[in-house]
Amino acid sequence: KTTDxxxxxxxxxxxxxxxxxxxYYVRAYSTNSYTTAYGNxxxxxxxxxxxxxxxxxxxxxxxxxxxxxxxxxATGGASISERGIxxxxxxxxxxxxxxxxxxxxxxxxxxxxxxSFVSNITGLTGATTYHVRSYAxxxxxxxxxxxxPFTTLTIPPTLTxxxxxxxxxxxxxxxxxxxxxxxxYSGYQNYGVAYxxxxxxxxxxxxxxxxxxxxxxxxxxxxxxxxxxxxxxxxYYIRSFIYAYSSTWGYTYGPELSFxxxxxxxxxxxxxxxxxxxxGGSIGASVPTVASRGVCWNTxxxxxxxxxxxxxxxTTGTYVSNMTGLTGSxxYYVRAYYSDGVTTFYGNEYxxxxxxxxxxxxxxxxxxxxxxxxxxxxxxxxxxxxxxxxVAWGCSGVSVPSTTMAQGGGALYAGLANTNAMIAxxxxxxxxxxxxxxxxxxxxxxxxxxxxxxxxxxxxxxxxIDQGALVNITTTPSYAGAGVLYWxxxxxxxxxxxxxxxxxxIYDYNVGKNQTYYSTPTNLMYVRAIRAF
Numbered sequence: 001k002t003t004d005x006x007x008x009x010x011x012x013x014x015x016x017x018x019x020x021x022x023x024y025y026v027r028a029y030s031t032n033s034y035t036t037a038y039g040n041x042x043x044x045x046x047x048x049x050x051x052x053x054x055x056x057x058x059x060x061x062x063x064x065x066x067x068x069x070x071x072x073x074a075t076g077g078a079s080i081s082e083r084g085i086x087x088x089x090x091x092x093x094x095x096x097x098x099x100x101x102x103x104x105x106x107x108x109x110x111x112x113x114x115x116s117f118v119s120n121i122t123g124l125t126g127a128t129t130y131h132v133r134s135y136a137x138x139x140x141x142x143x144x145x146x147x148x149p150f151t152t153l154t155i156p157p158t159l160t161x162x163x164x165x166x167x168x169x170x171x172x173x174x175x176x177x178x179x180x181x182x183x184x185y186s187g188y189q190n191y192g193v194a195y196x197x198x199x200x201x202x203x204x205x206x207x208x209x210x211x212x213x214x215x216x217x218x219x220x221x222x223x224x225x226x227x228x229x230x231x232x233x234x235x236y237y238i239r240s241f242i243y244a245y246s247s248t249w250g251y252t253y254g255p256e257l258s259f260x261x262x263x264x265x266x267x268x269x270x271x272x273x274x275x276x277x278x279x280g281g282s283i284g285a286s287v288p289t290v291a292s293r294g295v296c297w298n299t300x301x302x303x304x305x306x307x308x309x310x311x312x313x314x315t316t317g318t319y320v321s322n323m324t325g326l327t328g329s330x331x332y333y334v335r336a337y338y339s340d341g342v343t344t345f346y347g348n349e350y351x352x353x354x355x356x357x358x359x360x361x362x363x364x365x366x367x368x369x370x371x372x373x374x375x376x377x378x379x380x381x382x383x384x385x386x387x388x389x390x391v392a393w394g395c396s397g398v399s400v401p402s403t404t405m406a407q408g409g410g411a412l413y414a415g416l417a418n419t420n421a422m423i424a425x426x427x428x429x430x431x432x433x434x435x436x437x438x439x440x441x442x443x444x445x446x447x448x449x450x451x452x453x454x455x456x457x458x459x460x461x462x463x464x465i466d467q468g469a470l471v472n473i474t475t476t477p478s479y480a481g482a483g484v485l486y487w488x489x490x491x492x493x494x495x496x497x498x499x500x501x502x503x504x505x506i507y508d509y510n511v512g513k514n515q516t517y518y519s520t521p522t523n524l525m526y527v528r529a530i531r532a533f
Contacts, residue, residue, distance in 0.1 A: 001029070002014065002015065013028075018046045019046065019077070020046050020047065020048050020049045020076055020077025020078075021045065021046060021047070021048050021077035021078065022045065022046050022077075023043055023044070023045045024043065024044055024045070024046065025041055025042070025043045026041070026042055026043070027041045027042075046077070047077075047140070048076050048078030048138055048139050048140045049076040049077060049140050050076050050138070050140050050141055050142070050143035051072055051075050051076040051078075051080060051136040051137075051140075052072070052073045052074035052076070052143065053070050053071065053072050053073065053083070053135065053136045053143050053144070053145045054070060054071045054073065054134065054145045055069075055070050055085070055132060055133050055134040055145030055146050055147070055148045056069040056070055056071065056116070056118075057148050058121075058130075058132060058148065058150035061151075061153060062153055063124070063126035063127075063152050063153045063154065063184075064123060064124045064125075064126065064152065064155065064182070065120065065121060065124060066124065066130075066150055066152065067118060067120055067121065068085050068087075068118075068119050068121060068134070068148070068150075069085065069117050069119045070083070070084075070085060070116065070117060070119075070134025070135070070136070070145050071115065071116040071117075071134075072114050072115060072116075072117075072136050073114060074114070075114065075136075075138060076138050076140050076143070077138075077140075078138035078139040079138060080136050080137065080138050081137050081138060082135075082136070082137040082142075083134070083135065083136040084105060084119055084134070084135060085105070085119040085121070085132055085133065085134050085135065086104065086105045086132070086133055086135055086144075087104055087121060087130050087131060087132040088104065088130065088131055089128060089129065089130055089131070090131065091131050091147055092131065092133065092144075092147045093131055093132070093133055093147075094142075094144070095135065095142060119134075125152065125183055126152050126153060126155030126181060126182035126183050127151070127152060127153070127154045127155070127182065127183040127184030127246070128151065128182075128183055129149055129150070129151045130149065130150055130151070130152070131147050132147075132148050132149075132150065133146065133147050133148070154183075154184030154185070154246045154247070155181040155182040155183075155184060156181070156252045157178050157179060157180050157181060157185065157242060157244065158178065158179040159176055159177070159178050159179075159239075159240045159241070159242060159253065159254030159255075160176055160177045160178075160240065160254055160255070161174065161176050161193070161238060161240040161254040161255050161256070161257050162174050162175040162176055162177075162222070162224075162240070163259075164227075164236075164238060164257065164259035166302065166346075167259055167260070167261060167262060167345070168261065168262055168335070168345075168346045168347060168348060168349070169232050169261060169262050169264060169265050169266070169346070169347040169348040170228065170229060170231070170232060170261065170348055171226065171227060171228045171229075171230060171261075171348070172226075172227045172230065172236070172259060172261065173224060173225070173226055173227070174193045174195075174224075174225050174227060174238050174240075174257075175193065175209075175222060175223050175224040175225050175240070176191070176222070176223060176225075176240025176241075176254050177221070177222035177223070177240075178191070178240075178242055180216060184246050185216050185244050185245060185246050186215065186216060186245050186246070187214055187215045187216055187244065188213075188214055188243060188244040188245070189212070189213050189214075189243050189244070189245070189249070190210050190212075190242075190243050191208070191209055191210055191223065191240070191241060191242040191243065192206060192207045192208040192209040192210070192225045192240070192241060193206075193207050193209075193225040193227065193239070193240055193241070194206050194207070194238065194239050194240075194241045194253065195207070195236050195237065195238045195239075196236070196237050197231075197236060197237070198237065199237050199256060199258075200237070200256060201237065204237075206241065207226075207227055209223045209225045210223070216244075230261050231261065232261050232262065232263055232265065232284070233261060233262070233263035233284055233286065234260065234261050235258055235259070235260045236258065236259055236260070236261065237256050237257070237258045238256065238257050238258070238259070239254050239256045239257075240253070240254035241253050241254070262345035262346060262347065263283060263284035263286060263345070264281055264282065264283045264284070264293075264336050264337065264338050264345055264346070264347040265282045265336065265347045265348060266279065266281050266295065266334065266335050266336040266347035266348050266349065266350055267279050267280035267282070267320070267321075267336065268350055269334060269350050269352040272352055272353070272355060272377075273354070273355055273375050273377050274326070274328040274354055274355045274375060274376050274377060275324065275325065275326045275327070275328065275354065276323060276324050276326060277323045277326060277332070277334075277352055277354065278320065278321070278322055278323070279295045279320075279321050279323065279334050279350070280295065280312070280318065280319050280321045281293065281294075281318070281319060281321070281336025281337070281338075281347050282318040282319075282336075283315075283316040283317060283319075283338050285316050285317070287316050287338070287340075288340070290313075290314050290315055290316055290338050290340065291338075291339045291340055291341035292311055292314060292338065293312055293313055293314065293315075293319060293336070293337065293338040294309050294312040294319075294321050294336070294337060295310050295312075295321040295323065295335065295337065296309040296310075296334070296335055296337050296346075297332045297334040297335075298332065298333055299330060299331065299332060299333070300333065301333045301349065301351075302333070302335075302349070303333050303334060303335055303349075304337075304344070304346070305337055305339070305344055308323070308325075310322065310323065321336075326354045327354060328354050328355060328356065328357060328376070329353070329354060329355070329356045329357075330353065330354050331351055331352070331353045332351065332352055332353070332354070333349055333350070333351050334349070334350050334351070334352070335348065335349045335350075355375075355376065355377040357372075357376030357377070358372050358376055358377065358379060358533070359372065360372060360467060361467075361470050364381050364443075364450075364533065365381055365444065365447060365531060365533065366381075366384075366441075366442030366443020366531075367383050367384055367442065367530075367531065368381065368384065368467075368471055369381055369382075370382040370463050370464055370466070370467040370470065370471065371412075371460075371463040371467075377533075378532070378533060379532070379533060380412070380456075380460060380463055380464075380530050380531070380532055380533075381443075381450070381530060381531045381532070381533060382464050382467065382471035382528070383440060383442065383453060383471065383528055383529040383530065383531075384442070384471050384472055385442075385472070386474055386526055386527060386528050387436040387437055387440055387527045387528065388431070388433065388527040389474075389524045389525070389526045389527070390516045390517065390525065391428070391431065391432065391433055391436065391487070391516060391525055391526075391527055392428050392432070392514050392525070393427060393428065393487055393497045393511070393515075393525075394422070394426075394427030394428025394429070394432045394433075394513060394514070395422065395425050395426075395428070395513055396494075396495050396512065396513040396514040397494055397495055397513075398425065398427075398494060399491070399493075399494045400418075400421050400422055400425045400427060400491060401421050401425075402417055402418065402421050403418040403421050403422065403489060403490055403491045404490065404491045404492075404493070405458065405490055405491070405492070409457060409458070409489070409490045409491065410457050410458030410459055410488075410498070411457060411458075411459055412457070412459050412460055412463070413457075413460070413532055414457040414459075414460070414489075415454050415455055415456045415457035415460045415488075415489050415530065416451055416452075416454045416532065418454075418455065418457055418490060419434045419437060419438060419454035419455045419489050420434075420454075422434035422455070422489060423435060423438060427513075433487045433489070433527040434454075434489065436527050436529075437453050437454050437455045437529035438452065438453065438454060440453040440529045441453075449533060450531060450532070450533045451531045451532045451533075453529035453530070453531045454489070454529060454530065454531065455487065455489040455527065455529065456488060456489060456528075457488060457490050458490035458498045458508070460488075461486060461487075461488040461498070461499075462500065464486070464528060464530055465486070465500050465501075465502060468502055468503075471528075473486075473502045473528065474502060474526055475502050475503055477523075478503065479501070479518070479519065479520070479522075479523040481503065481504075482501035482502075482503050483501045483502030483503030483504065484502050484523070484524065484526050485499045485500070485502075485509060485511065485518050485523065485524075485526060486499060486500055486501075486502060486525075486526045486527070486528055487499055487511075487525055487526070487527055488500065491513075492510045495512060495513055496511065496513065497510075497511060498510065498511075499511045499518070511525065
């Protein structure tokens with residue numbers, strides 16, 4: 001009952017605590033000191049109310065999915081027409097079309113009555129906080145459970161690994177690409193390719209392509225990574241990688257691929273001329289099939305058999321390749337190759353430059369060129385100063401091995417052997433013509449492709465005198481207008497050696513080995529060194 005005052009007149013009573021959808025019977029009453037009187041009886045039925053529902057905390061949370069649900073604990077006196085969950089990135093989401101039009105809804109098949117239900121949420125964004133509420137709808141409206149927030153996990157980027165190409169003796173090319181799969185990463189510091197000789201290595205070698213911190217908003221396009229210093233005939237396992245920042249720095253790897261370096265090495269280039277050079281290769285005995293082999297070359301790095309090549313047999317082992325038809329003063333790149341009939345494998349790469357033609361008068365190695373042969377790459381260099389004067393040849397009465405004309409000691413390029421023979425025989429040691437020339441160091445010694453200085457042979461002295469003006473040959477005091485005499489390293493016989501006048505070099509002069517001058521004391525015997533290239 002209610003108690004609503006005293007006295008006469010109309011009154012209003014509010015009844016509470018009623019049960020929804022229930023028929024009630026009601027009578028007014030009044031009480032005085034004698035008795036309680038009742039009015040006529042009327043009846044009414046209460047209306048349904050909103051259902052009562054709780055929200056289940058999210059579980060099984062990943063970067064893109066989660067599981068929630070709810071529990072209908074009271075129907076509100078009417079049948080539940082719909083139930084499920086709503087979720088959003090804002091607080092207290094409602095059914096779409098209400099206060100949160102961006103909210104998503106998951107409704108479930110209708111199950112009458114009370115009880116719990118499960119909702120699987122998909123399509124979420126990584127590292128994002130969501131708000132979820134359960135709901136139930138009856139004829140009185142839609143009721144919501146409490147707002148329960150949850151945060152999705154960070155979603156690692158997806159990487160691809162580019163299959164190895166340009167596989168050589170000690171190098172290969174790979175790379176990768178990346179797709180960012182949602183929120184959670186703010187930037188990356190480096191990326192590239194990791195390699196190892198064992199699968200899924202915990203400590204691979206990392207070859208970084210980039211190393212500067214870059215925000216995720218900056219696109220990361222497919223990249224190329226060059227691998228070098230690899231071991232020949234070895235299988236490598238490669239994975240693209242990125243070093244990125246979420247809540248901490250960490251590595252993410254792409255799928256693993258493998259390749260095997262080639263079992264072929266390239267021979268260093270030698271004997272380079274204007275138009276030719278020599279190289280070759282060596283193929284390991286473990287190679288089962290060699291359909292063709294040789295070297296290939298081009299004027300840009302990475303030559304292939306689609307460029308210039310030689311064909312040098314079909315077996316394993318070491319071979320020599322002669323490159324011809326080259327252009328002078330040009331840089332070439334060369335690699336050995338072999339094919340098994342299906343795939344072509346390449347060795348390591350060398351570069352070389354074909355010779356620049358030398359010309360008489362060119363400055364070279366401490367002197368000037370006085371003679372060039374038909375290749376343009378070989379010849380003689382004359383010293384620019386005398387190494388001595390008034391010097392005896394020495395070894396009078398002694399035949400020095402290999403220095404006579406009969407033994408070829410007068411020919412071009414014979415002077416070095418002649419000089420060494422004179423030094424070995426101690427001709428006028430320690431300051432004879434041979435020793436003076438060998439001790440000369442202008443332009444350096446031990447040069448690649450250039451001899452040390454020596455006393456010229458008969459024919460070499462002729463070349464020197466022919467170009468005397470280029471190298472400042474001494475001409476005074478002139479004897480009978482012929483200039484001064486220069487020693488050759490070539491003997492006429494055991495007591496006489498050859499010499500040439502500096503102004504009349506077409507004539508041979510035979511001078512006693514023990515003489516320091518010829519005819520008169522002022523007509524001294526001079527020494528001038530040359531070297532060959």
